[in-house]
Amino acid sequence: MRKLVVLMILALLVGMFGSVSLVMGVESKELTVYTYNSFVSYGLANATIPEFEKVYGVKVNVITLGDAGEVLNRLILEKGNPQADVVIGIDNSLAAKAIAAGVLDVYKPPNINVVPKDLIDALDPTYHLIPYDYGAIAIVYKKNQVKNPPRTFGDLLNPRWRKSLILEDPRTSSTGMAFLLWTIAAYGDPGWLYYWEKLKPQIYQITKGWDAGWEMWDKGEAPLFLSYATDPAYDAYYYTNGSEPNIGAVLLNNTAYVQVEGVGIVKGCKHPALARKFVEFVLSNEFQREVPLHNWMFPASKNVGLPEVYKYAAKPGKVIDPKPGEIKANYNKWLQEWTELMVEGKSPEEIIKEHETKTSSGKGVCGPASILGIALIPLLFRKRH
Numbered sequence: 001m002r003k004l005v006v007l008m009i010l011a012l013l014v015g016m017f018g019s020v021s022l023v024m025g026v027e028s029k030e031l032t033v034y035t036y037n038s039f040v041s042y043g044l045a046n047a048t049i050p051e052f053e054k055v056y057g058v059k060v061n062v063i064t065l066g067d068a069g070e071v072l073n074r075l076i077l078e079k080g081n082p083q084a085d086v087v088i089g090i091d092n093s094l095a096a097k098a099i100a101a102g103v104l105d106v107y108k109p110p111n112i113n114v115v116p117k118d119l120i121d122a123l124d125p126t127y128h129l130i131p132y133d134y135g136a137i138a139i140v141y142k143k144n145q146v147k148n149p150p151r152t153f154g155d156l157l158n159p160r161w162r163k164s165l166i167l168e169d170p171r172t173s174s175t176g177m178a179f180l181l182w183t184i185a186a187y188g189d190p191g192w193l194y195y196w197e198k199l200k201p202q203i204y205q206i207t208k209g210w211d212a213g214w215e216m217w218d219k220g221e222a223p224l225f226l227s228y229a230t231d232p233a234y235d236a237y238y239y240t241n242g243s244e245p246n247i248g249a250v251l252l253n254n255t256a257y258v259q260v261e262g263v264g265i266v267k268g269c270k271h272p273a274l275a276r277k278f279v280e281f282v283l284s285n286e287f288q289r290e291v292p293l294h295n296w297m298f299p300a301s302k303n304v305g306l307p308e309v310y311k312y313a314a315k316p317g318k319v320i321d322p323k324p325g326e327i328k329a330n331y332n333k334w335l336q337e338w339t340e341l342m343v344e345g346k347s348p349e350e351i352i353k354e355h356e357t358k359t360s361s362g363k364g365v366c367g368p369a370s371i372l373g374i375a376l377i378p379l380l381f382r383k384r385h
Contacts, residue, residue: 033278063084091259092122092124093177095123105266107265110280121261123179131285132282133298134261137182138227139224149224150250166203175210197341210227229314254317258319
């Protein structure tokens with residue numbers, strides 16, 4: 001009997017202290033952030049997160065999971081039991097998939113006014129994701145190795161570039177998905193299928209993520225790599241002391257696909273109040289001013305300027321982006337068709353015929369989207385000096 005009484009008292013004390021812990025917010029002393037590898041390897045995490053930890057007296061656990069596509073896949077796998085509070089790096093090519101999967105909460109931070117509306121609309125006007133940086137993808141090369149790089153989508157098909165191009169997989173990489181959408185914007189649907197069929201012989205390797213591709217390219221395994229228009233600025237900053245960089249970046253057809261990266265709160269997370277504070281912190285000047293020289297993207301905040309080396313970033317004449325609604329309506333179809341073409345080896349004709357058959361039989365495959373006019377956009381490379 002005495003043992004039973006002691007156990008009951010212990011249980012009561014545990015309950016009391018548990019309640020006190022909840023009231024005092026002890027359970028909110030840790031925040032878990034999922035993100036892509038380069039958020040840490042390029043230093044943005046170390047340059048910003050200690051300040052948040054200091055202000056709020058918390059420990060932030062940053063967990064890297066490869067590229068943004070892999071991060072999103074983990075969130076979907078953990079949907080019933082989320083382990084993260086915040087996710088960083090899901091971009092406009094993956095936003096529709098993330099929102100449809102139901103892994104993000106809606107949150108419109110009070111300091112959202114620092115972000116231009118164009119960026120919000122390009123990423124997610126429903127505020128599941130908040131823009132924190134943006135940039136254009138590009139084909140990069142080393143000037144001391146490549147004297148006359150391809151300048152257009154058509155140039156890439158020249159036999160000279162056979163087995164010369166490293167790309168990222170759109171199924172696991174946001175950069176890879178961005179390139180797929182860039183070609184869809186340039187060639188329309190289903191014209192992009194025929195372009196990719198011709199591009200096959202030019203591809204040296206399709207890597208799982210950006211980091212693996214960069215390492216392969218940097219070692220000289222192939223001369224061309226799908227990366228970012230800011231890579232020349234990166235090279236000038238770290239390797240040429242601010243003078244002319246060795247890395248060149250080409251925006252094919254003088255166009256650009258703008259990748260807008262976001263931060264979001266994981267639905268059902270353990271620390272939602274602290275997660276909201278973190279989203280607000282990401283838009284602060286303290287965080288945003290570190291973006292250019294640590295993530296090598298443009299800061300989302302219009303209140304933050306750019307370093308001098310950004311004069312070397314490649315500048316497009318026009319921007320061509322499928323709009324969020326077009327991506328949402330066609331994301332699964334386009335990715336499936338890419339897989340059938342590039343992995344399963346089907347021809348464009350076979351893919352189109354199968355698509356038409358499914359559509360006519362009412363099996364729910366979306367019809368082709370009419371893809372975009374090309375619009376001038378002052379947003380991407382506006383002057384800030």
